Amino acid sequence: MMNSSFTTIQKTNKYSISSGHILFYDHISSSNRSLFIPSLPTTTILDSQNNRETFIIHSLIDKKYKLKKEISINLEREDGDFIGAIPELAIYAWGNNFYSMLSEINYDITELCDDLYNMPNEALGKKPKLWKKFFLEHIETVNG
Amino acid sequence: MAKAFTEKEIRKSLLNKIDFIIVKNPGHWKGKIFLNDVLISKIKIPNPHNKHFGKGKIKVLRKSLCLSLSQFNDLINCPLKKHEYYQILENFK
Numbered sequence: 662m663m664n665s666s667f668t669t670i671q672k673t674n675k676y677s678i679s680s681g682h683i684l685f686y687d688h689i690s691s692s693n694r695s696l697f698i699p700s701l702p703t704t705t706i707l708d709s710q711n712n713r714e715t716f717i718i719h720s721l722i723d724k725k726y727k728l729k730k731e732i733s734i735n736l737e738r739e740d741g742d743f744i745g746a747i748p749e750l751a752i753y754a755w756g757n758n759f760y761s762m763l764s765e766i767n768y769d770i771t772e773l774c775d776d777l778y779n780m781p782n783e784a785l786g787k788k789p790k791l792w793k794k795f796f797l798e799h800i801e802t803v804n805g
Numbered sequence: 806m807a808k809a810f811t812e813k814e815i816r817k818s819l820l821n822k823i824d825f826i827i828v829k830n831p832g833h834w835k836g837k838i839f840l841n842d843v844l845i846s847k848i849k850i851p852n853p854h855n856k857h858f859g860k861g862k863i864k865v866l867r868k869s870l871c872l873s874l875s876q877f878n879d880l881i882n883c884p885l886k887k888h889e890y891y892q893i894l895e896n897f898k
Contacts, residue, residue, distance in 0.1 A: 739861040753865040786845040
């Protein structure tokens with residue numbers, strides 16, 4: 662699996678902000694063939710004072726959905742692993758490879774979206790109702 | 806304070822105490838938690854590794870389980886029984 666990224670970096674006193682495109686190979690694909698998914702734009706906000714990083718994703722790998730608003734991913738590092746989380750959706754992933762962690766989260770977003778859109782509201786608890794609301798605000802279906 | 810658990814210990818306790826609807830993905834299994842046919846939450850089930858499960862991972866996992874840190878420790882260590890966990894979930898229905 663190969664991954665690469667290119668970024669532009671803007672630094673301020675407190676934050677370092679970088680924008681660019683992360684190039685993914687689909688490590689989740691069940692086939693043996695890696696699937697090249699070009700150009701997933703992200704913005705990184707590095708808060709070095711608080712040792713936190715936030716990644717903002719601007720698009721989804723699965724093109725049946727489109728982002729209306731950006732989604733932030735919190736990043737922590739622990740024991741050599743990258744831990745990414747979207748607290749509003751209870752989505753998280755970890756791994757020793759940053760890019761695979763990020764692409765797993767991206768897949769989890771569309772998977773959860775699929776699940777929630779296919780379930781009636783009365784079958785959703787308090788948290789899943791909030792997740793669905795978040796999706797309705799942030800994601801639209803392409804072609805209807 | 807977060808206690809030291811391995812991924813394997815956490816996985817074993819979770820699979821024993823929670824009736825997940827499991828989706829077996831190539832990476833982590835995913836477990837959906839239902840209470841009376843209502844979806845309450847979903848988690849990624851840790852793999853059966855002997856690797857230390859750090860506090861950052863515990864934080865994201867326990868939040869998805871709708872548990873405080875002490876409740877999470879009790880769930881994995883055993884004092885928190887299955888029926889007691891499902892009583893906690895009633896608050897999230």
